[in-house]
Amino acid sequence: MYFLTKELYFPPVEEASFEGILAVGGDLSTERLLLAYRSGVFPWFSDDEPILWWSPSERMVVNPHNYKVSKSIRNILNRDLFKITMNKDFEAVIYNCQKIERKGQVDTWITDDIIESYTKLHQLGKAISFEVWQNDELVGGLYGVDLGHVFCGESMFSKVSNASKVAFVMLVEYLKENNYVLLDCQLHNDYLEQLGAFEISRNAFMRILNAKKTN
Template structure:
């Protein structure tokens, strides 16, 4: 495990341990966060911990053209129950992502400093959100880092059934139209697998990540 200082650098991701933990410390400046995402690294830690930086192997990814849409979700997409917007209320999306309860998790990893860091990236045009509305109420959404050819998904929330799936499906469809290579989903979950995400060796993921940077 590597201890970071004020220098803007990370060790090679090949030094990450079996769980994917690579380094500890540093800061959440926009420059360091962008360097991390462009290097296949992301922060994930609790509010009272040092900043932990991860680069797991394998990596969970979704190729946009391989999104899986179930019959029930196809009906949801057709019935116009939900309305989608992009980048209209980023702050509200990240706040909801930090509050939503998740199975197997005690509290949230989206700390106050995380809020500030990703809002700064949003103002710079790198952090983006997809919002799902039911009438005038925000009921779901997601946010992540847009690298231009890879979208690094960070978190999503759903206050009503299928709202986050609605956002994720539209994200995949929009990125496919714009010829993005993939969506970085970071780590495996059954939910992501059900939507078409798959595991990829880290070296193969890095080749795609660095192809156009």
């Protein structure tokens, strides 16, 4: 495990521990965050921990061009139950991702410092959000880091049934339309698997990440 200083540097991802931790420390500057994502690394830590940087051996992903929208979600979209926007209220999305209660989760990794740092990324055009509205109320959404050919999903929230699923599907369709090659969902969880995400090896992920975007 590497201990970072003020130098903008990450060790090779192959140096990560068995659990996937690559480095500790550093900061959450926009420069370091962008270097991290471009290097196949992301931050994940609790409020009472130092900054932990991860590159797991297995990566949860979606190929936008092969993604099949479930019949149930397609029916929901066809019923126009929700209005979906992009980048209309990034700060509200990340704030709700921080505050939403999640089953089996005591605290959140989305600290106030994380909110500040990713909001700066958004202001630079490097982080985007999708919002889901119902009766003019924000009821769901997601945000992530935009690398141009790979989108790194960070978190999502839902206040009503199916809102986050709708946000996820609209993101995937946006990525497909704009010729992104991959949606990075980072770590496995059952909800992502239900949405159609699957795991690939770190080596396979890095090959895709390091390939140039094709038009």
